[in-house]
Amino acid sequence: MPNLATEVSSSLGTTKQSKNEVIIALNKIAKRYEMGGEAFYALNHLDLKIYKNDYLAIIGPSGSGKSTLMNLLGCLDYPTSGEYVLKDKNVALMDESELAGIRNLEIGFIFQSFNLLPRATALQNVMQPLIYRGIGLKERKRQAEQTLTRVGLKDRMHHIPNQLSGGQRQRVAIARALVTNPSILLADEPTGNLDSSTTAEIMELFDELHRDGQTLIVVTHEQEIAARCHRVIRLNDGELVSDTFNNTVVSGKSEVVYV
Amino acid sequence: MSSFLFKVIESTRAAALSVKAHGFRSFLTTLGIIIGVTSVIAVVSVMQGLSGSITKQFDGMGTNVLNINSFTPKKERLQGQRAKLNYRDFLEIKYKVSGISNITPTVMAMGANAVAQYKGESTTTQVTGTGSSYQMLYGVYPEQGRFFNLSDDKSRRRVAVLGPSLIDKLEIKGEVLGQYLMIGGEWFKIIGVLEKRGKIFGFDQDDYILLPYSTTHALLGGAEEPDIMISMQVDDALQIDAIKQHISNLLRRNHNLVDDQGDDFKITTAEQMLETVNNITSTTTLVLSGVVGISLLVGGIGIMNIMLVSVTERTREIGIQKALGATRVDILLQFLIEAIFLCLIGGLIGLALGYGAGALVSHLVDLPAATVPGWAIALSLGFSAGVGIVFGIIPAAKAANLDPIDALRYE
Numbered sequence: 001m002p003n004l005a006t007e008v009s010s011s012l013g014t015t016k017q018s019k020n021e022v023i024i025a026l027n028k029i030a031k032r033y034e035m036g037g038e039a040f041y042a043l044n045h046l047d048l049k050i051y052k053n054d055y056l057a058i059i060g061p062s063g064s065g066k067s068t069l070m071n072l073l074g075c076l077d078y079p080t081s082g083e084y085v086l087k088d089k090n091v092a093l094m095d096e097s098e099l100a101g102i103r104n105l106e107i108g109f110i111f112q113s114f115n116l117l118p119r120a121t122a123l124q125n126v127m128q129p130l131i132y133r134g135i136g137l138k139e140r141k142r143q144a145e146q147t148l149t150r151v152g153l154k155d156r157m158h159h160i161p162n163q164l165s166g167g168q169r170q171r172v173a174i175a176r177a178l179v180t181n182p183s184i185l186l187a188d189e190p191t192g193n194l195d196s197s198t199t200a201e202i203m204e205l206f207d208e209l210h211r212d213g214q215t216l217i218v219v220t221h222e223q224e225i226a227a228r229c230h231r232v233i234r235l236n237d238g239e240l241v242s243d244t245f246n247n248t249v250v251s252g253k254s255e256v257v258y259v
Numbered sequence: 260m261s262s263f264l265f266k267v268i269e270s271t272r273a274a275a276l277s278v279k280a281h282g283f284r285s286f287l288t289t290l291g292i293i294i295g296v297t298s299v300i301a302v303v304s305v306m307q308g309l310s311g312s313i314t315k316q317f318d319g320m321g322t323n324v325l326n327i328n329s330f331t332p333k334k335e336r337l338q339g340q341r342a343k344l345n346y347r348d349f350l351e352i353k354y355k356v357s358g359i360s361n362i363t364p365t366v367m368a369m370g371a372n373a374v375a376q377y378k379g380e381s382t383t384t385q386v387t388g389t390g391s392s393y394q395m396l397y398g399v400y401p402e403q404g405r406f407f408n409l410s411d412d413k414s415r416r417r418v419a420v421l422g423p424s425l426i427d428k429l430e431i432k433g434e435v436l437g438q439y440l441m442i443g444g445e446w447f448k449i450i451g452v453l454e455k456r457g458k459i460f461g462f463d464q465d466d467y468i469l470l471p472y473s474t475t476h477a478l479l480g481g482a483e484e485p486d487i488m489i490s491m492q493v494d495d496a497l498q499i500d501a502i503k504q505h506i507s508n509l510l511r512r513n514h515n516l517v518d519d520q521g522d523d524f525k526i527t528t529a530e531q532m533l534e535t536v537n538n539i540t541s542t543t544t545l546v547l548s549g550v551v552g553i554s555l556l557v558g559g560i561g562i563m564n565i566m567l568v569s570v571t572e573r574t575r576e577i578g579i580q581k582a583l584g585a586t587r588v589d590i591l592l593q594f595l596i597e598a599i600f601l602c603l604i605g606g607l608i609g610l611a612l613g614y615g616a617g618a619l620v621s622h623l624v625d626l627p628a629a630t631v632p633g634w635a636i637a638l639s640l641g642f643s644a645g646v647g648i649v650f651g652i653i654p655a656a657k658a659a660n661l662d663p664i665d666a667l668r669y670e
Binding site: 071072076077096097098100101104105111115116118119120128129131132133134176180195200 | 265280584663
C-alpha cells in the first residue's frame with residue numbers, strides 16, 4: 001500500500017509533466033484526543049503523499065478527521081505520533097515559532113469564513129503575511145497589489161471586508177494566501193459560504209492556479225467541488241478509505257481506487 | 260537585532276491603527292494615565308515655580324549672611340520664660356567680632372505700633388526697625404526715593420521706607436515721597452518706596468514698612484526691652500564657622516549660660532534657610548507625587564483591563580495572524596507595544612494638560628509662574644511607558660499564548 005500512490009502518479013505522469021516531486025509525506029501520522037476519559041484517534045496512523053501541482057480534495061463526513069488533517073497539514077497542530085515531512089523538513093519535530101515560520105513560508109490558508117482582518121483594507125490584509133517575513137512597506141505594497149490584480153480585485157484594494165461581497169472577500173483571502181508564494185494552498189470549505197455562481201468563479205480561479213503550477217488542497221464535503229479536483233481522498237473515522245484520481249478533465253472518466 | 264527593530268516598527272504602526280480605530284475607547288482607556296500625569300506635572304510645575312522664586316529671593320541675600328535669633332526651648336517656653344537678644348548683644352558682636360560687616364539689628368513692632376494710618380485710611384502691616392545696612396544685606400533697592408542712611412538712624416529721624424503694596428492699601432495719591440503717615444501714633448515722613456516682590460501663596464511680599472532701628476526702638480518705648488534679630492555679612496565665607504563659634508561664645512558669656520545649658524539663640528546662614536525651604540518644597544513634591552503615583556497605578560489597571568478585553572475581542576484576529584505566520588513574539592510585541600503606545604499618548608496629553616493646569620493654578624493663587632523641569636517630563640513619560648509594560652505584559656502574553664486553532668474557531 002505505501003507506494004501505490006507513487007506508482008499511480010507516475011503512471012499518470014505521461015499526461016501531466018513532473019508530478020513526481022513529493023511536497024508532503026505523512027508517515028503513520030496519528031492524532032489522539034481524550035474526551036471524558038475515553039481516547040479516540042481523530043487520525044489513525046495515516047500515510048499520505050502529496051505531489052507538486054496536485055489538485056487534491058479531502059472529503060469525508062463530519063467527524064471523519066478532515067479538519068484535524070487540515071490543521072496538521074497547515075502546521076497549526078502537532079501530531080500525537082508519526083512523521084510529517086514538508087519539503088524535506090520533518091515538521092512534526094518543530095517548535096512553535098519554527099512552525100509559524102513554516103506557515104508563513106510554505107502554506108497559504110483559505111478559510112470557509114474568509115477570516116480577513118475586519119478593520120484592514122483588502123490591500124492591508126494581503127500585505128499582512130509579508131510583515132512576518134520582514135519585507136518593507138513599499139515592497140509589501142507592490143507584491144500585494146500585484147497579487148490582488150491577479151485575482152481580479154484591482155479596483156477593490158482599498159475596501160474593507162465589510163464593503164466587499166462574499167466572492168470578493170474570498171478572492172482577497174486567496175490573494176493573501178498566494179502573496180507569499182506558498183508551496184501548498186490549503187483551502188478549508190472555500191465555497192461553503194458562497195452562492196453557486198460565486199462558487200463557480202472561485203473554482204475557476206482554483207483551476208487557473210492549478211494550471212499555473214500551484215499545489216492545491218481543498219477540504220470539502222461538496223461532491224461537485226471534489227469532482228473538480230484531480231485527486232480525491234476520502235476519510236472516515238480517521239482512516240484513509242479511498243484515494244481517487246478523476247481524469248475527467250484530461251481523459252474522460254478513469255478512476256483508480258485504493259482502499 | 261534589525262529584524263527586532265523591524266517588528267517594533269511594524270507593531271507600532273499596527274498599534275497606531277488600532278488606537279485610531281477605537282478612538283473614544285482608547286481615550287477612556289488612557290484617561291487614568293492622563294489624569295495621573297496631569298496631576299504629577301501640575302503639582303511639580305507649581306512647586307518648581309515656587310521654589311525657583313524663593314531661591315531667587317535668597318540669591319539677593321548672598322550666601323555668607325548670618326542671622327542670629329533668640330531661641331527658647333519648648334519646655335522653658337511653657338514655663339513662661341522667653342530668651343531675648345538685645346541691643347547690648349548687638350554692640351558686643353559689632354565691636355568684638357572681626358571679619359564681619361554690615362551688621363544690623365532688626366526689631367519688629369507689634370500691636371498698635373504695627374498700624375499705619377494715612378488720611379483716614381488705616382491698615383495693619385509689618386513694621387520693622389532696622390539699620391541702614393539692611394539694604395546691603397538683603398539686596399533691596401528703592402524704586403522711588405532712597406533708603407534710610409546712617410545719619411537717619413543716629414538722629415532717630417522719623418522716616419519710613421514703604422513696601423509698594425502700602426501705597427494702594429493706604430490709598431496714597433500723588434507724589435508719595437515727602438508725604439506723612441502715622442505709625443504707632445507718631446508721624447513719619449515717607450522717603451522711599453521699595454521694589455515690588457510679588458505674592459507667594461497669596462501672601463503679599465510687599466506689605467511692610469521699614470524704619471530706622473533707633474527710631475523704632477524709641478517708638479516701642481522703654482518699658483520692656485524688645486527681642487531683636489541680628490544680621491551680618493561674613494567677609495570671608497571660609498571663616499563662617501570660626502565666626503559662628505566666636506559669636507556663640509560671646510553670647511553665651513553675655514547671657515551667663517553655664518556649661519550644661521543649651522544656647523538661648525540660634526545662628527543660621529542664608530544657605531541653611533534656603534535649604535529648609537527647599538526641603539519643604541521637595542518633601543511636598545515627594546508626598547504629592549506618591550499620591551499621584553497611586554493614581555497612575557489605577558490608570559495602569561484600567562489599561563490592563565481594556566487590553567484583556569481587547570485580546571478576547573480580537574481572539575479570531577490573533578488566530579488569523581498566527582495562521583499567516585505570526586510567531587508568539589510577534590503577537591506579544593504587538594499587544595505590548597499597543598499598551599505602551601496608549602500609555603505614552605496618555606502621558607503626552609497629561610503633560611500638556613498638567614502644564615496648563617499648573618499655569619492656571621499659579622495664576623489663580625498668585626504663585627510664581629509654573630515651570631516644568633526636564634526631569635519631570637522624562638519621569639512622567641518613562642513612568643507611563645513603564646505602566647504600559649507592566650500592565651500590558653499580561654494581556655500580551657495571553658494573546659501570544661493563544662492556540663491558533665482555538666483562536667480561529669473563536670466566535
